[in-house]
Amino acid sequence: MTKIINSKELEEATLVKLTERGVDLEKIAEIVYLMQKNYNPNLTHELCLDSVKNVLKKREIQHAILVGIELDVLAERGALSEPLQSLIQEDESLFGCDETLALGASFGYGSIAIMTLGHLDKQKIGQIKELDTKSGEIHTFLDDLVACIAACAAGRIAHQQRDLHDSKLLNTPV
Incomplete structure (x- = not known):
């Protein structure tokens, strides 16, 4: 019998694996900051962390991770x-499935997330670089997925900022 996994279990499993x-x-x-x-002149680290946590609640992100x-x-x-073993083990530069998985997961957060993901994939800053260069473990997919999480959280913040700006112009609550 197939076990049905509820959203809370899936979120917890994702956080444990990460x-x-x-x-x-x-x-x-x-990275989001x-x-x-x-x-965003009012951006705080707390807001960035909150955005990361919210991104990790999305089922598509959880599945990709x-x-x-x-x-x-x-x-x-x-x-x-x-x-496949060698392609993933060596993180073959033309493999592309790692980036494709991260890209697919980021589509729900718009063009800002997609563009940010491309930037992070090339620049490999912070934890992304740590994972990409860590010896003894294979992170062919994980470095790109961490970039995806950061890019989606950044996109989420950008869209919220725009919504806040628009509501002030229209004088309506968000």
């Missing part, structure tokens, strides 16, 4: 068949 792989939500929030501070982490772990164990 923690097990060394991901720190505070460090993701730092760097991406949005020039556009769980799939990506599982593939990284299986590659660490040498449990994938060739040539």
Whole structure:
């Protein structure tokens, strides 16, 4: 019989997997802050962390994270068949499935998230760089998924800021 997983269980499983792989939500929030501070003078680290946590409540994000982490772990164990094992283990530059998974998950947060994800994939700042260069573990998917989380949280903040601005112009509550 197939187990039905409720949204709270899925969220908890995602957070556990991220923690097990060394991901720190505070460090993701730092990336979000760097991406949005020039556009939002009232931005705080708390707001960035809150946005990260809200992004992690979305099922599409959770699914992408769980799939990506599982593939990284299986590659660490040498449990994938060739040539997939080598492609993930070596983080082959033309593989692209890691970026595609992160990109697909980011679509729900608009063009700002997509553009930010592209920037973070190239610049690899903060925890993204730590995961990308960490030896002894495979993070072929995880570094891109952390970039996805940060990009989505930044997009979320940008859209909220715009909504707040528009409501002030129209003199209507948000």
